[in-house]
Amino acid sequence: MIVSIHQPNLFPWLGYFDKMAKSDMFIFLDNVQFTKGGFQNRVKVKGPNGPQWLTVPVKTKGRAFQMTNNVEMNHQNDWKKKHLSTIESLYSGAINFDSLFNRIKELYKEENALLVDFTTKGIQVIQSMLDLKVNTLNASLLNIEGNSSRLLVNLVKEVGGTVYLSGPSGKKYLDETMFKAENIKIEYHEFQEVIYPQKYNDFMPGLTSLDYLFNKEVSNVEYMDI
DSSP states (O other): OEEEEEOOOSSOOHHHHHHHHTOSEEEEOOSSBOOTTSSSSEEEEEETTEEEEEEOOBOOTTOTTOBGGGOBBOOSSOHHHHHHHHHHHHHTTSTTHHHHHHHHHHHHHSOOSBHHHHHHHHHHHHHHHTTOOOEEEEGGGGTOOOOHHHHHHHHHHHTTOSEEEEOTTHHHHOOHHHHHHTTOEEEEOOOOOOOOOOSSSSOOOSOOHHHHHHHSOOSSOTTSOO
């Protein structure tokens, strides 16, 4: 049983979902410290002048070491309206605009206080559009303790995993002896960037998966080697 683990990011890039597609269980790592300035609350979209950010404002004052599953969204400004306006202006006219934008609007209508609720639901929308039938679970629901490699080992064990599918950066920090001691094999995920038609001139990698879904006709996960 292959298990992969990653923070619940905002509308992640295609590599995130390729990793999910190669797993039997995907765990949202929401029981670790929130990373300010990372991809948990922001993502790149493509505009006529290059990449730009979609950012969900969050409450951080006096909460320097808060856990991901405790991060609250800051609704002081109408960021949802701004997001939808940006997405509509950038992707209007794209091949899948109408069907996908309607689903995104429904997501933005939901009243969520916590960032993790919004991001996991956004991931599930994309997962559905890509027809990825992979079991997902929030790590915080398992009440597993540990840090770094020990936390990952414990999570994989708890769900009955025999293989941990790590991102390539795991080669730099994973304590492989911990996994070996628990008879868990480590595999490192590799993703080859998919070239697809985009608006606004030359192809740009590393964007939100929404860019792919807006611009390319998708009937299945044809870009994935599964």
